[in-house]
Amino acid sequence: MNLVIVESPGKIKKIQSFLGASFRVMASVGHVRDLPEKEIGVEPPDFRPHYVPTDRGKDVLAKLASAAKDAEAVYLATDPDREGEAIAWHLEDALRLKGAKRITYTEITDTAVKAALGNARSVDRDLVAAQEGRRVLDRLVGYMVSPVLSRQVGERFSAGRVQSPAVRLVVDRERAIRNFRVTVHYGVELTFEAAEHITDGWKAAWLPKRGWLAEGEEYILDKAIAAQVAAVSALEVSDCQESESKAAPPAPFVTSTLQQAASAALKINPKRTMELAQKLYEAGHITYMRTDSPNLSEEAVAAIRSWAGQHDYPLPAKPRAWKSKAGAQEAHEAIRPTHIEVEEAGETEEEKALYRMIRLRAIASQLSDAVFAVRVVTLTGTVDGKQAVVFEARGRALIEPGWKALTAKDETDEDDEEPENQVPQVEPGRQLSPQAATVLTKKTKPPARYTEAALIKELEHRGIGRPSTYAAILDNITGRGYLQLEKRQLVPTAKGEKVVDSLVDYFAFLDYEFTRQMEEDLDRIAEGQVQYLAVVSAAHSQLDQELGQFVVKTSPKCPDCGKPLRHMVKADSKDKKGYNFWSCSGYPDCPATFADAGGVPGDRQEKKALEPSGFDCPKCGKPLIRRTGTSKAGKPYDFFGCSGFKAGCKASFDVKEDGTPDFEKAEKKKQS
Structure with a gap:
């Protein structure tokens, strides 16, 4: 019997039907091992990840180990990408497989699967290293930056190597929209009478850049000027250009x-x-x-x-x-x-x-181009018999549908369509009078908010993330409350803006070019051009340095010693009381603490002076101090303790009914 291990249980039945009784197909159900949840799981100097079985992976590995023990050959048929290659290696390593065969296919058909069996290879360790590099870099950013960030701002935040730049893109776009100032400008559109088969007339637009705008100007801001141009009564056809344009089909989907x-x-x-x-x-x-x-x-x-x-x-x-x-x-x-x-x-x-x-x-994607007949008519005239004015009528008509006969519109290039403004053929030199003239009031528009589709396109354009990560990035940043969807548009929350502002001036992973370069480094690991350790150790060193600078630059200074104050925050839990205060990072040398006042240090928290009780310690002779209060566990306490406890005297005594130390009880305990 041969064992074939795939990722998804959904593939088992199909592949089993191809291979027959001499094969057994089982599933890893995705990853069987990962970095531990409650610790970073990777440390310098070697940055060797410490993997543990996932909760589901424990049972899966036990079943696979039993099946592999009796198998003549084990084929690792996980998905044909870096993630799949890494899962294959984890299976090989965790199951201690000797001579395991790695197979890949990009379609689940009888021909493809059987061809893969005939082209088995060993696990590609470069691809595994690239996936491991991505996982470890993400872990370093998340586990090193997130707790420090949360402590500094006094609010629970998470930082991500790729998620944070994605949030920044949306925040930057939103601020560009807020800061946008609308410019009202004017244009002119002329309508000419129907001609040939064009029953509704045809239109020409004024080109103000032809002699009406000074250098550096973009728009006509004076409506009176547009009205003056609209009064033009006679124009001459100066040119009529006939051409063809072609539209290639879009590529197949990636x-x-x-x-x-x-x-x-x-x-x-x-x-x-x-x-x-x-x-x-x-x-x-x-x-x-x-x-x-x-x-x-x-x-x-x-x-x-x-x-x-x-x-x-x-x-x-x-x-x-x-x-x-x-x-x-x-x-x-x-x-x-x-x-x-x-x-x-x-x-x-x-x-x-x-x-x-x-x-x-x-x-x-394999059909012929769509072909359009394009006609551009240029008309010239003068305003008040003095200044020249130029209008242009541009139109096109589909003459060979090509690929558009199958699908009329490319779903992803929505802004690539030209208006089907049909323009008649007119001879140069012909005199024309417009039937109507309209002064157009126009307004500049701010950049559009990102949709999920547009953000993915921008991430891909900037080289941030890879195909397998886009959906997870979006799910992560919306799930954590940094962005929200409003009418299918992504809008940053106050939390999203705050996390970006807290990170952007301090950490390189918020920089788009740095993030793109890191993706290229991971690609180079996959191609065997650089080593995992070189990339990860350099990133860790930079991140560690940036963290130190972040703490120094963002922390209030202790008025006693000048060192950074740390915001100590912990929420209440069932068994422990929470706390929220500021403490000097120089503790215990500097024990200064301050109350929290809305995220900044407030009044100094002075420790209540403990006065001598009038009784001396029978063990060392130093004054006893009566201590009363409530423990962190919520239990009240009341006892006499030696003031010399820092010097090593741990003597303590119960309190008698008359309020004095119970020396006799302590002596009896000592003798017994």
Whole structure:
């Protein structure tokens, strides 16, 4: 019997049906080990992670160990990405497997799975190191910065290597919107009478940059000037240009564009999109959904072109190939149907809608360009017989639909459509008089708030995060209350703005370029160009230095010794009382403490002087002090203690009914 270990239980039945009785397919159910929850789990100088089984992983590992013991061969068939490679290594290490075979496939079909078995390899330790680097860097930022940040600001906050820059993007955009000042400006639109087949007339817009704006000016701010231009009564056609424009189809979906398109066209958020895509993948309907390569396999392209030809869709002479973005991980192809001829797949309406979108996008990517006839007419005239004025009429018409015959609109490029303003063919030199003139009042618009789709696009553009992380980033920053959705737009909360302001001037991981460079370093680890230890130790050293500077620069100073004060905060719990005060970091040399006054140090907390009781300690002769109060556990106490306890005398005595020390009871205890 051969054992095949996959990640998801949803794949077991399908793959088992391909392999038959000589194979047993089991699932790791994702990660079986991780860093510990209540400690950082990684320390200098070697930064070797301390892994522990997850709660679910304990039982999974026990079952897999039992099955592996009797297996002739063990195949690690976890997902074909860094995360999957890391899970394969964890299984190999935790189960102490000797000679385990690593196999990958990007579609769950009989052909692909059996081909993978014939191309087994060992676990790629460079890919594992890259995933480990990401996990450890995230842990260092979270565990080193978050507690210090919370203590300094007096509020529970978390910092994240990638989540914090994502929050910053939204905060920066929101502040740009708040600070935006609307500029009212003016334009002119002329309407000419119907011509040829254009029944509603055609329009031309004034080009004020042609002689009406001084250098550095962008808009006409004087309405009277626009009204003066609108009074133009005669114009001459100075040019009529005929041309064609082509619109290439969009590339097949990668992870980020799938999330963007599903958000824009289907109103499905990124996290849900990935859940639906996972189900389609596990059912064998689509290829692997975590990828940033926009290209398809040769076999897939051939199948699409064959299907398109059979259904009379236009094809270019050569198959299309797409340029990947910088840093793309091209281990496997773009997202596509496993069988292009299958028009509908999925169990739910959401799954079916997502599948249709993936299928149409894959087919469209190989079809011919859409071709438009473009006509631009330039008209010139004079205002009051003096100053020249130029108008332009621009229009286009679809003459060859190409890929648009299959899908009329690219879901992700919503702002790329030109108006279908049809313009007649007019000969240069022809004299025209406008039928109507309209002065247009225009207002500049602030930048738009990010939608989830737009934020993913921006993160990808800046090189922050990777395909497998986008949905988790959004889920994290909204779940922690740093951002909220309002009419499908992301808006920072007061908490989100505060966490950004608290970090941005002190830590490099808030810098967009630094974060992009760190992602590139992780890619270089995956490619074997740099070592895990070099990247992680350098990041830790910088972070440690920044933390020290952060504490010094953000802490109030102790009036007694000048050292930073620390905000000591702990909430009440069932068994322990909470506290909220400021303490000198020089303790115990400097014991100064101060009450909290709304997040800043308040009045000094003076310790109540303990006066001698009039009785001396029979052990050392120093004065006894009567101590009364309530312990942290809530229990009252009342006893006499020696004032020389710091010098080593621990003598204490109960209080008798008359309020004196019970020396006799203490002596009896000593003798017994």
